[in-house]
Amino acid sequence: MPDTSHHLSASLGADLRALRKLRNVTLTALAEASGKSVGWLSQVERDISHPSIEELKTLAQALDVSVSLFFGQAPAIAGEEGYVVRKGARRQIGTTNDGLVEELLSPDLTDDFEMFHSTFESGAQMDHFESRPTQEVGYLISGRLRLWVGAHQFDLQPGDSFRIRGEPYRWANPWDQDAVAVWAIAPPVY
Incomplete structure (x- = not known):
C-alpha cells in the first residue's frame, strides 16, 4: 500500500x-x-x-x-504548528458542488468555532435554503454576494458583514466576479 x-x-x-x-x-x-x-x-x-x-x-x-x-494542508513551518496557517497551507473543506470553495483558516478543527476563507465563484448559487443550529458571521472582502436569510434578501458589497442565527439561508453570485468572504461558524459544523 x-x-x-x-x-x-x-x-x-x-x-x-x-x-x-x-x-x-x-x-x-x-x-x-x-x-x-x-x-x-x-x-x-x-x-x-x-x-x-x-x-x-x-x-x-x-x-x-x-x-x-x-487532506490538503501543507506542513506548518517549525514552531508555527497550531498557531499560524500560511496562505498556501490552507486546507480545503467541503465540496465545490455549489461553486463554493471553503478553506479552513484555523490550524485544525479543535476550536469552539470554525473560520473560513470562502470563495463564491461567479455565477454560482446555493439552490436550496439550508438551516443549521449555529451562529454565523461573515465579512465580504471582494466581489458581490446575494444572501437570503429567511424572507430577507441582501446584496452585499466589499466591506459589508452579516449574521445568521439558525435561520434558513442561501446565497448566489450572479455577477461576473468571484466573491470572497471570511466566514465564522459556531459551533463547528465540519
Missing part, C-alpha cells in the same frame, strides 16, 4: 476526535460504523496509527463529512 501520510493533515488525530465529539459519537459507535476496533481508532486519534485512503473514506462517511477534510 502506498504511503499517503505525507498528504494527510498534520492534525488528523485531533481533527478526527473533534469531529467525533462534535457529533456526539462514541469511539465504540464509530468503530461499529467503520468496521474498525476501538483500539485502532484510539491510536488514530492519538496519531499513533495512520489510516489508509479507504479507511479515511469509511471514517468520513460515518461522520458525514467529505474525505477532503482530512
Whole structure:
C-alpha cells in the first residue's frame, strides 16, 4: 500500500476526535460504523496509527463529512504548528458542488468555532435554503454576494458583514466576479 501520510493533515488525530465529539459519537459507535476496533481508532486519534485512503473514506462517511477534510494542508513551518496557517497551507473543506470553495483558516478543527476563507465563484448559487443550529458571521472582502436569510434578501458589497442565527439561508453570485468572504461558524459544523 502506498504511503499517503505525507498528504494527510498534520492534525488528523485531533481533527478526527473533534469531529467525533462534535457529533456526539462514541469511539465504540464509530468503530461499529467503520468496521474498525476501538483500539485502532484510539491510536488514530492519538496519531499513533495512520489510516489508509479507504479507511479515511469509511471514517468520513460515518461522520458525514467529505474525505477532503482530512487532506490538503501543507506542513506548518517549525514552531508555527497550531498557531499560524500560511496562505498556501490552507486546507480545503467541503465540496465545490455549489461553486463554493471553503478553506479552513484555523490550524485544525479543535476550536469552539470554525473560520473560513470562502470563495463564491461567479455565477454560482446555493439552490436550496439550508438551516443549521449555529451562529454565523461573515465579512465580504471582494466581489458581490446575494444572501437570503429567511424572507430577507441582501446584496452585499466589499466591506459589508452579516449574521445568521439558525435561520434558513442561501446565497448566489450572479455577477461576473468571484466573491470572497471570511466566514465564522459556531459551533463547528465540519
